Amino acid sequence: MIVPQQAIVAPLLSVQGLTISVRDRGVVRPLVSNLSFDLRPGETLAIAGESGSGKSITSLALMGLLPANVSVTSGQLLLNGVDLARLPETRMRPLRGARIAMIFQEPMTSLNPVQMIGAQLTEAIRAHEPVSQAEAKVAAIEALRQVRISEPARRMRQYPHELSGGMRQRVMIAMALALRPAVLIADEPTTALDVTVQREVLDLLRDLQAKTNTAVILITHDMGVVAETADRVIVMQSGRLVEEGTAAQIFAEPRAAYTRELLAAVPRLGAGAERAAPVPPEAPIPIARLTKASVHYDVGANFFGRPTHRVHAALGVSFDIRPGETFGLVGESGCGKSTIAKALAGLVPHHGLIEIGGKPTSSLKAHERKALRRDIQMVFQDPMAALDPRMKVGDAVEEPLVIHRIGTPAERRARVEDLFRRVGLSTEQMSRYPHEFSGGQRQRICIARALVLRPKLIICDESVSALDVSVQATVLALLQELKDEMGMSYLFISHDMAVVENVVDRLAVMYLGQIVEMGTRDQIFGNPQHPYTQRLLDAVPIPDPARRARDYLRPSGEPPSPLHPIGEAPTLADLIDIGGGHLVAKS
Template identity: 45%
Template sequence: MSTSLLRVEGLEIGVDGEHSALVAGVHFEVEAGRTLALVGESGSGKTLSALSLVGLLPSTVRVRAGRMTFDGESYALDQPATLAKLRGARIGFVFQEPMSALNPVLRIGEQIAEVRVRHCGEQWRQAHRQAIRLLERVGINQPERRARQYIHELSGGMRQRVMIAIAIACEPRLLIADEPTTALDVTLQRQLLELIGELRDSQGMGVLMVTHDLGVVAEVADRMVVMRKGEIVESGEVSAVLASPAHDYTRGLIAALPGGSAFPTRARMDTSALGEPLLRVRGLSKSYPSRRRFFGASNELQVLHAVDLDIHRGETLALVGESGSGKSTLGRCVLNLTPASGGSVTFDGIDVLNARGVQRQWLRQRMQVVFQDPFASLNPRMRVGDAIEEVMLVHGIARGARARDRVAELLELVGLDVQAASRRPHAFSGGQRQRLAIARALALEPELLVADEAVSALDATVRAQVVTLLARLSEQLGLSMLFITHDLGLARHFADRVAVMQGGGIVESGDAESVLNAPQHAYTAALLAAEPRHPV
């Protein structure tokens, strides 16, 4: 029988100098050997609640009230120095972004060994040996070699495994995982979730999983707590809550999943009777020079292998595959943002790869892109209205009052108020920034939009809103889309056709229903098998 490992009561968190609370009256319990999911959208207070347990709140944020009982001992949550003593030794923490949480100038082995030295009292030599064993335990091949590497030399999945190795280095009683699988492809997500489950079962530790992904909740959690605007709106056994949610907010989260009632449905295009495609890609390849070997010889790293694909007017083609499969490289080569090594790209009869002068300027206008991270692609010093207006000025589309009117029209088109034009990117949420990026891309009235993981890190309801917007624009404007994603559920319900990439080549393509319901290639079947179980 499971026993209570962690009990949090009356947690209240606020900002210095402000009366209103960011988190109020939060209480939950984690049992040994079981997983509790803390669920909610961005701004719900779930991450602040988790950080407060180990004294890691931002400097301007304070715990105003609350206590926790952990492993039989009582702690005041407004004493971060006391809570910090639990961190690393008895409570492990897996952060969402390992590149921000890990030290870029220390080797991987040193960072894991440091935890053993500080919290377990080991000597450095012994701690290094344990670090290698921990890397092996979390499923990293060649652990001795990886221990000598730096974090930038590892893939996204391996970085998260390193974070888990650090978190479990001293065999903690509780593991807190804050969005550990966000933006990872389905196979990496499956591997990491299975790893956390295995560690929980083998060590008997409790797991607090902080996530906005109900697919992850359905896959790994025993109980769930749903948060909204700093308060708990619903809690219970996962199977009961997902099968029969009692609160409107929980019902809204489920409805916003692909296939849910709030997720857009698009009439599928019949491309069999269409004429010449708007975009034609033939034999596209891309390689990068690798490190030079002895006697001046060098190897080449082949990223794309003779890729063929077509996109017709008004059609949405989803390009799916794991990280490193070549999806983003293909999108950038299609736009000629990254020079291709071979093959051809033709847009409306024009050779994209060899276009110069006026033709190239015209192509820049007709083919636009929305990147995964809108904050990185928007100038932080520019007001968003000026950023949208700038592209029209550069291409001679509009200027003066006409350009400002067009900015207002675009903001309205993507569901934002015209007053947003005077604000800078930092003043918007992630979903709003993505809407701004779409507005800027649409300012030039393109015929093809390349959306590169444009909704991968968004909450379910915000993602549904952005996808609804894209679906509406596709119908209203006849917009064609190359929709790059690792989310198979999203591709199934949003795209007309799907192309599956593996190792730089397309292994299967066809209409979305056929490919994702009856895959012909083993790799596609493996991706589908790794897909989280959604509750709709």
């Protein structure tokens, strides 16, 4: 009998009987209870489970980054025989980043907002390697190039707020990979990434493992990512391990009822075609209409202080959103999806025409703009950055009602309590602060805040990207329920093509600030015509380990950029109707 190679390789990391507890208002309660697992060199171990199940707090314990009121109360965290839980900070600091590194879930809160990207990358490299500033800069640029960030040398001189959410996540991945650690903890590493970059990043992690035998702990709610990357899977619920096995075993024969529920909630590409609801008809006055909307900003400076280049974030974008419709915007990170959403909400200046309810937004008076903000609400991509850290979450959800003077205090409180229950949170949690919640729970709070005014249009900018699949399904069902009840419309922005197919009526595909294909859900997903749309769909992870080895053509060369010298505008895409309102740009 041949002994499997995995069985004879000693664990690189061994977690034994781990219990993590929090002291809250004088009461000690466990967050993780008696967790045990091993991780071998070159292995990918996925930890899956609902938001708040203990996945991220386990990773923070491994990194020695637990909050002050949270501690390891029992168990061992052995990295090459050294118990990380017992190490003082002076001994843990050299290991953190060099031997065990982490890609954090929320890049905006993990990056220093007052330091340039380059300074943060080179600082991380020089903290662990004896290299010069120039050598560290070369390594940093190469790390950015590996995660396919366009113009890496220019990005080094930018601040985090100047990058899109997906680009910030890629910077975090580049920072973690630059030092080639022995153990890499990836906490939702592809949450903010579109499917093509997600595919490239997962391929990059596999390449790193092949070259350096790095072990990866993948914390994710995306079961498609688990199926395509994991060797073994741990399923957690309420701080406890409920099932463990190989990826093939977990997907083919899940033993625990919770695991079966988790897999049943996974959105699958192709399932949206089974939905029989017709596309809402055209209306004389749509909820929103964009006509050749463009957003650009100037960068650089010549000798006279004048800008030298222009970033065309969005260029000639035209579409409308009908009453009761869910309109989707998909495309790569940095393609202009969020920029268009902000222009629609009046948060960034724009050129072209944007109408809300038939009224041009550029001609509205101050009091009309306030009324407009009641009708249009936005769920932002980064929930931690969208919530005031000093305000209790119940007050944050109630605040829009106070601003618009809606209802009595008792009525406002009752509406907030109802929304907390409907998004899967308890009313007792209303008195807590944002930092006391997991990333997925914070996103649910943001969704409740957007719903509290019962607006006509909700802009969902990656609104379910931080949610585990079961809660994601609940929230999407809630959004559909509210649409049916109130005739509400949505602009749904997402990189998750399977989710998009299951919720939208019509959608537009954006590339480098322009729409390259637009049509109904069935037209785009059933008959994609533009090469970029086809590439997006080919990159979607499939929640089936047996279909892991699919051919995917990796992009080569330098990623294209929306940056052009002033006076040199990109060519505007010419959309052709190929039948039934299915518009495709000439490629």
